Amino acid sequence: MLGLDFPKINEVLRWQDFFASFNKIALIAVGAALIGIIVFLLAGRRDPLVAPKGVRNLAEISVEFIEDGVVMQTMGREGLGWTPLLLSLFIFIYLCNAPGIIPILYMPATARIAIPLFLSLLVWVTFIVVGFKHQKLHYILDILWPPGVPVALRPLVGVIEFLSIIIIRPFSMTVRLFANMLAGHILLVTFALLTEAMFQAETHRPILNALGILPFAMLLFLTVFEVLVAFLQAYIFTILAGVYIGTSLHSEH
Amino acid sequence: MEALSHIVQAGFDQQQADADKASSAAIGAGFAYGLAAIGPGIGIGYLVGKSVEAMARQPEAAGMVRTTMFLGIAFTEALALIGFVVFILIGL
Secondary structure, eight states: OOOOOOOOHHHHHOOOOSBTTBOHHHHHHHHHHHHHHHHHHHHHHSOTTSOOOTHHHHHHHHHHHIIIIIIHHHTOGGGGGGHHHHHHHHHHHHHHHGGGSSTTTOOOGGGSTHHHHHHHHHHHHHHHHHHHHHHTTHHHHHHHSOTTSOGGGHHHHHHHHHIIIIIIHHHHHHHHHHHHHHHHHHHHHHHHHHHHHHHTOSSSHHHHHHHTHHHHHHHHHHHHHHHHHHHHHHHHHHHHHHHHHHHHHSOOO | OHHHHHHHHHHHHHHHHHHHHHHHHHHHHHHHHHHHHHHHHHHHHHHHHHHHHHHHHOGGGHHHHHHHHHHHHHHHHHHHHHHHHHHHHHHO
């Protein structure tokens, strides 16, 4: 009845290169970085004595959001120095996620694993370096030979801690961002294809056209949902980065 | 003649085996995602329910509870997402 063929995953995610090794994903990523930089440069140039308006308002709201919602909740006052890193992570990830629902672009740059992987490796390197800087060798020793655990269990707990901190953390951060955005993208593709197939059906036209309203409604709902997901994933990535760096700042014991 | 029919038969078997592989991959992919979604589904439901309870009991702590709730959701959800990635790897 319906000739619905879901395209191969490569067709959904692979784009023609504009020129050598620069495709739509790279374009979105570069655009996100540039927009972020320009907005904050513009906001920073305004006269601080005048009441803020326009771009400056936006910048102030986002800085406040990161300070109150992420840094103060995860690291406390002494973590305020980390606001720039977390703010740029948040803005960049959000601007990479948002094109997933912006017409014409319709592709979250974070739905390919490269960008989430790179960002989480950045956070990984940061929290390990911060750990060594603030706790010296105790950082790695406390992971491998955790104090406050019965001695007989220490080798076991040490191995588990090491795996979960050094290996699972960057992996799960990558997969969380990547898979969330990819899942959203695939859902949108599925319902868009279903809507199209139903409105262009060759047989049983009246009934299929009428039923085509349902996947279309779902498509609209998912688009709104993706707005939320784009924000939430950027927020969660930032807050996890905050938590990881925060736990490196002091030993937990 | 007999040899030829053997070759044709082998080619047919190969096609059959490919089709079998594809269909069992599709079934496996469905199970991979379905099973991976059970645990996180229960976990997130429990987690958010308890968080709402905590926020209702102590509205002044809502901000802190919300942050911790998102953290917990992120950790719980990771399992479902790994299942989703496996689903794509073996299914599509």
